[in-house]
Amino acid sequence: MSKALFITVEGGEGVGKSTNMAFIASFLKARGVELKLTREPGGTALAEELRELLLKKRDEKFDETAELLTVFAARAQHLNTFIKPALAAGSWVLSDRFTDASFAYQGWGRGLSTELIEQLENLVQGSLRPDLTILLDIDPRIGLARASARAELDRFESEKVEFFDRVRRGYLARVEQEPERFAVIDASLPLVQVQADIQAVLEGLF
Structure with a gap:
């Protein structure tokens, strides 16, 4: 295969991303x-x-728009100093989450405009999109039970189950929009x- 592929793994809390990334x-x-x-x-320092x-959990509320912009600031740094150079050098890149998570968490979860997220996606990424996205799908109640058993919950993991129901619907909406990219x-x-x-799924790449 001549082209270096960009593969992402997505899903809510407790779906087993770390185990399956390995x-x-x-x-x-x-x-x-x-x-x-x-x-x-x-992905970078x-x-x-x-x-x-x-x-990080804090007393001050993290404004939803500030949260989204912080995610994309990290993504811009990650893309330009790690992902794009790796792909250009011929290495495949496997990422635990990418922009689909922004649509699911900040869009569907927080209720921010998907049009705004699309604008940031185009600004930060240009035409770059994952070649394959593996979505690990699970009932959020099962996933949260797994997550709570493994370690102290972070700020996102501490959200109510209704938030994660919306996140899951957001991921599945992305699948409907781009079925050819998702497994x-x-x-x-x-x-x-x-x-x-x-x-x-992976064998299909070869």
């Missing part, structure tokens, strides 16, 4: 793919500092089945 990376590297792993918000601002995986299934389903 599985995807192992699968691709076993097939000789030069691969860079990253995450959003984050500066973008990780912005991530900390976004996730939806039922993350409520046993891990062995989830990873078999992911592997079937």
